[in-house]
Amino acid sequence: MHYDHPAAGKHAIIVGDGHAGVAAAVRLTDLGYRVTVVESKVHVGQSTSGEATDASQHTLMRMCTNQADLYRRLGVIRDIDWHKTLYFTGSDGLIDELTGDDLPAPFHLTRGLMAMKRFDWREKFSIFSGFLAALQVGRAAREQLSGENFREWLVSVHQPEHVIEAFWSAIIAGACNQLPQQISASYGVRILQEGFLLSNTSYQLGFSKMSRAAFYERAEEVVKQGGGEVLHGVAADRFEYDSDNKRVTGVHLADGRTLRADAYVTALPHLRLEELAGDAMKQDDARLGHLNEIEDVPVLGIHLYFNAPAGHDVMRRTHLIFTDGCVRWAFAKGVEQGGAYDGLHHVHAVIGHAEDYAHLGDGEIVERAVADMRKAMPGITDEVTVNTAHVVREKRAASSPRPGGKRYRPYPSGEIANLFVAGDWASTGWPTTREGAVRSGYRAASALHEFLIEGDPVKNVNKLLIPDVQPSALYVAMSG
Numbered sequence: 001m002h003y004d005h006p007a008a009g010k011h012a013i014i015v016g017d018g019h020a021g022v023a024a025a026v027r028l029t030d031l032g033y034r035v036t037v038v039e040s041k042v043h044v045g046q047s048t049s050g051e052a053t054d055a056s057q058h059t060l061m062r063m064c065t066n067q068a069d070l071y072r073r074l075g076v077i078r079d080i081d082w083h084k085t086l087y088f089t090g091s092d093g094l095i096d097e098l099t100g101d102d103l104p105a106p107f108h109l110t111r112g113l114m115a116m117k118r119f120d121w122r123e124k125f126s127i128f129s130g131f132l133a134a135l136q137v138g139r140a141a142r143e144q145l146s147g148e149n150f151r152e153w154l155v156s157v158h159q160p161e162h163v164i165e166a167f168w169s170a171i172i173a174g175a176c177n178q179l180p181q182q183i184s185a186s187y188g189v190r191i192l193q194e195g196f197l198l199s200n201t202s203y204q205l206g207f208s209k210m211s212r213a214a215f216y217e218r219a220e221e222v223v224k225q226g227g228g229e230v231l232h233g234v235a236a237d238r239f240e241y242d243s244d245n246k247r248v249t250g251v252h253l254a255d256g257r258t259l260r261a262d263a264y265v266t267a268l269p270h271l272r273l274e275e276l277a278g279d280a281m282k283q284d285d286a287r288l289g290h291l292n293e294i295e296d297v298p299v300l301g302i303h304l305y306f307n308a309p310a311g312h313d314v315m316r317r318t319h320l321i322f323t324d325g326c327v328r329w330a331f332a333k334g335v336e337q338g339g340a341y342d343g344l345h346h347v348h349a350v351i352g353h354a355e356d357y358a359h360l361g362d363g364e365i366v367e368r369a370v371a372d373m374r375k376a377m378p379g380i381t382d383e384v385t386v387n388t389a390h391v392v393r394e395k396r397a398a399s400s401p402r403p404g405g406k407r408y409r410p411y412p413s414g415e416i417a418n419l420f421v422a423g424d425w426a427s428t429g430w431p432t433t434r435e436g437a438v439r440s441g442y443r444a445a446s447a448l449h450e451f452l453i454e455g456d457p458v459k460n461v462n463k464l465l466i467p468d469v470q471p472s473a474l475y476v477a478m479s480g
Contacts (some may be wrong), residue, residue: 007032011261015236019434020422021267022219023441026073027464029226040235063194063202064435065466074218080206089376090323094118105472106197126163133157134192135479142186146406150188151180166323173328173352174321176431187431198471243280248419263448267422270294287410294408294425298395300354302369305344305388314345314379325372328352344387362391413447413458420444
C-alpha cells in the first residue's frame with residue numbers, strides 16, 4: 001500500500017510485544033517510522049535444562065490472512081508447514097482423516113466427512129446440516145449472536161450431543177483453544193464460515209517450525225534494520241500524561257528513564273495496561289475504563305519426552321486433534337538430536353479447558369494426559385515410556401471470547417488521540433487468536449499512521465489489513 005505522506009523522522013513507541021506488538025512494529029517500520037519496542041520479558045524459548053517452554057504450538061489456518069502476511073514480512077513464512085489433512089483421534093482409538101478435495105466450496109470437505117469412521121450416517125447428516133446452518137447466517141445476523149454461546153447455537157440448529165462433543169468441540173478447540181460453551185456464537189459461526197466453508201483451502205493448518213525465541217529474534221532484526229530498537233527486560237511503570245490536552249507525553253520506565261515519541265501503541269495485556277494508565281487517563285478515555293472486566297483464560301501445555309525402542313515411531317502424524325479427554329491437541333516434534341534429551345521422542349500436548357486442570361499438580365496433569373494419549377495414539381505402546389514431562393502454564397494466556405464480552409474490547413483509537421491499543425483482547429471481530437492479535441496490531445498501526453499524517457479524528461483503522469480469503473462463487477450464491 002502506498003501513502004502520499006512519508007513518516008520519515010517520526011517516532012513511535014510500542015509497549016509490549018507478542019504478535020500484536022510485533023505486527024504494529026513491523027508495519028510501522030515498513031511505513032518509515034522509527035520504532036522503539038519496550039518489553040519487560042526476555043524471550044529465550046527454552047529453560048536452562050534445554051526443555052521447550054511454549055505452552056501452545058504456533059499454528060495458523062489458511063483463513064488467517066494477516067498472520068500469514070506478518071510471517072511473510074518477517075521472512076519466516078517458509079518455516080510454516082501446511083497440511084491439507086486434519087487428523088482426529090479419541091479414546092476409541094480410531095484415526096479419522098478429514099481432507100478437502102477439488103469440489104467447489106462449500107462442498108470440498110463432503111467426501112472427507114463421509115469417510116469419517118466415528119460418526120454414523122445420521123450424525124454425518126447432522127454435521128452437514130450444521131455447516132449449512134452456519135452458511136446461511138449473514139453478517140448482521142452473526143453479530144446478533146454475540147450474546148449467546150456457540151453450544152447454545154449448535155443446540156438450536158439440532159446438533160446431537162455426541163456430534164457437539166466429538167466434532168464441533170474438536171473444531172473449535174483447534175481454532176481458538178476454547179470449547180463451544182466458552183465462546184460467543186458469533187465467533188463460532190465465523191470460524192465455520194471463513195475457516196471451513198468459503199474456500200477449498202481456508203481450513204488447512206500451518207505448523208510453525210520456529211521457536212518463540214526465533215520469532216522474536218527475527219522481529220527485532222526487522223525493527224533494527226528500519227532504524228528502530230527493541231529494549232528487552234525493561235519494564236514500563238506508567239504513562240506520563242497531559243490531561244489538559246489529552247495526550248500521552250512519555251513512557252516512564254522502572255529504571256528511571258522516560259521515553260518520548262510522537263505517538264504510542266500499547267500491546268500490553270489488559271490488566272497490565274490498567275496498571276500503567278492513571279486515573280486521569282481512565283476518566284478521559286472510555287477504552288481504558290473497563291479493562292478489569294475483560295476475562296482471561298489459561299493455556300496449559302505439556303512437553304513430553306518418550307523413551308521408545310529403536311526404529312519405533314511414537315507419533316506417526318504431524319498432529320492429532322482429540323475428540324474427547326483432557327488433551328485437545330498433540331504435535332509431533334520429532335526425535336531430539338543432541339543435548340539432554342538426545343534420542344527421545346518429543347510430543348507437545350495442549351490441554352483443553354485448561355481452567356478445569358489448573359489446580360492440579362504437574363504430576364497428576366501428566367498422568368491424565370498420558371492416559372488419554374495411550375488410548376488415542378497407536379504409537380504409544382506398552383514399550384513406550386515417559387522419560388521426562390515438562391508442564392507449561394500460562395495463567396492469563398488470552399482473553400476469553402465469551403458471549404457478551406466483545407462490548408469491553410477497545411477500539412484502536414480513542415479520546416487520547418496519540419495512544420493506540422492493540423492486543424488479542426482488543427476489538428477486531430475475531431476471537432482471541434494470533435490472527436486476532438495481528439489484526440489488532442495492524443489496526444493500531446493504521447490508526448497511528450492516519451493520526452500523525454492526517455490528524456485527529458481517525459476515520460479508518462482497517463487500511464493496513466490484508467483482505468480475507470475470497471469466497472467461492474458457489475458459496476456466495478448459496479449464502480445469499
